[in-house]
Amino acid sequence: MIVGIVGLGLIGGSLAKAYKQAEDIVVYGADVDHSILEFAKMSNAIDDFLTDDNIALCDLILIAINPDFAIKWLETNAPKIDKHTVVIDCCGTKRKICEVGFRLADEYGFEYAGGHPMAGSHQWGFKNSRPNLFRGAAMVIVPKKYDDIYLLDRIKHLLLPVGFGSLPITTAENHDRVIAFTSQLAHVVSNAYVKSPTAKEHHGFSAGSYRDLTRVAWLNPAMWTELFLENNDFMINELDSIINSLTEYRDAIAANDRETLCQLLDDGRKCKQEIDGR
Numbered sequence: 001m002i003v004g005i006v007g008l009g010l011i012g013g014s015l016a017k018a019y020k021q022a023e024d025i026v027v028y029g030a031d032v033d034h035s036i037l038e039f040a041k042m043s044n045a046i047d048d049f050l051t052d053d054n055i056a057l058c059d060l061i062l063i064a065i066n067p068d069f070a071i072k073w074l075e076t077n078a079p080k081i082d083k084h085t086v087v088i089d090c091c092g093t094k095r096k097i098c099e100v101g102f103r104l105a106d107e108y109g110f111e112y113a114g115g116h117p118m119a120g121s122h123q124w125g126f127k128n129s130r131p132n133l134f135r136g137a138a139m140v141i142v143p144k145k146y147d148d149i150y151l152l153d154r155i156k157h158l159l160l161p162v163g164f165g166s167l168p169i170t171t172a173e174n175h176d177r178v179i180a181f182t183s184q185l186a187h188v189v190s191n192a193y194v195k196s197p198t199a200k201e202h203h204g205f206s207a208g209s210y211r212d213l214t215r216v217a218w219l220n221p222a223m224w225t226e227l228f229l230e231n232n233d234f235m236i237n238e239l240d241s242i243i244n245s246l247t248e249y250r251d252a253i254a255a256n257d258r259e260t261l262c263q264l265l266d267d268g269r270k271c272k273q274e275i276d277g278r
Contacts, residue, residue, distance in 0.1 A: 001158070004028045004050045004058040006073055008040050011090050011117060012064030013129025015162060016045045021131050022161035028054055036126050045129075056082040060158045062115075063089040066226050067097045078104040086154055088115040092179065092227045094142050094172035102144045111151055114142030114172060116179070117164070124220045136165040142172050180234035185242065187224055188235075190217040 003019050005012045008031040019025045029046035031037050040046045048054070055061070055077060063070045070089050074097075081087060087110055091097045098114040105112035119137035139159060143151060146169065156167060170178075193199075194217045202210055228235055252261040 002026045002058050004055060004061040006030045006063045007065035008036050008126045010124045010129050013126040014133035015062055017129060017131035018162045020045055052080055055080045058085050061085060061087045066223055067091045067093055067230055070097050071100045074100055074104055078108045081108060081110045083109040086111040086158055088113050090115050090117055093230045094175040096230055098142055098172040113155060116140040135163040138166045138168055139164040140168050140170060140175055142170060142175055176231050177234050180231055180238045184228060184231060184235055185238040187216045187219055190214055
């Protein structure tokens with residue numbers, strides 16, 4: 001198998017390292033930072049650079065860069081991709097990139113599906129990538145057709161060396177709606193939470209709750225800005241929802257309303273219990 005990976009940050013670098021651990025897989029890499037490319041090759045995370053001369057040899061191309069850059073890369077390189085190749089983007093939002101990907105795949109004859117590996121870290125860049133990052137994690141797949149069993153089976157086989165635990169299938173619209181809650185809102189809340197002046201005094205007073213809530217406050221600002229704005233309709237819905245809920249808690253506390261506050265807390269507890277099946 002020959003795999004091309006576009007973008008050697010945390011996600012792309014981890015994918016490259018996972019494939020390189022498998023037998024009989026050649027990995028070509030591309031990145032705007034040539035020093036990262038050189039280091040990736042020197043550290044045996046890739047075999048060589050992904051170029052115009054070898055792009056058509058790839059059985060699989062994974063695009064692990066921000067959506068706008070991914071679209072530009074696809075528009076530039078689609079004519080060079082062979083008809084036997086499967087292209088999967090790994091962007092954090094799906095509607096915009098999938099619309100372009102499906103169109104270009106139809107035009108040039110290669111296979112394309114949207115993808116989103118559901119694992120990551122608050123630290124980014126190739127230096128923080130690791131081959132087991134996706135071990136047991138879900139890889140959300142957005143195909144053009146739900147019933148394209150042949151393509152889905154190919155994708156399953158091509159992604160097998162990475163070690164994903166599951167491959168949930170959905171639409172681009174549903175992906176972006178759900179991810180606004182499960183990932184994007186969590187990053188906004190965490191980032192806003194640490195802006196309290198009291199945060200500077202947390203040492204010696206904080207434990208698991210603080211660590212869990214603030215882990216993703218340490219984010220890549222440019223990347224997350226693009227993702228939030230691209231998904232702004234679903235993000236606004238989620239932000240409005242949590243602001244309304246927080247206002248209920250605030251009002252109950254301000255009114256010293258023990259009964260309402262206890263009910264709100266119990267409602268949240270029951271939601272967590274129901275969601276997690278415990």
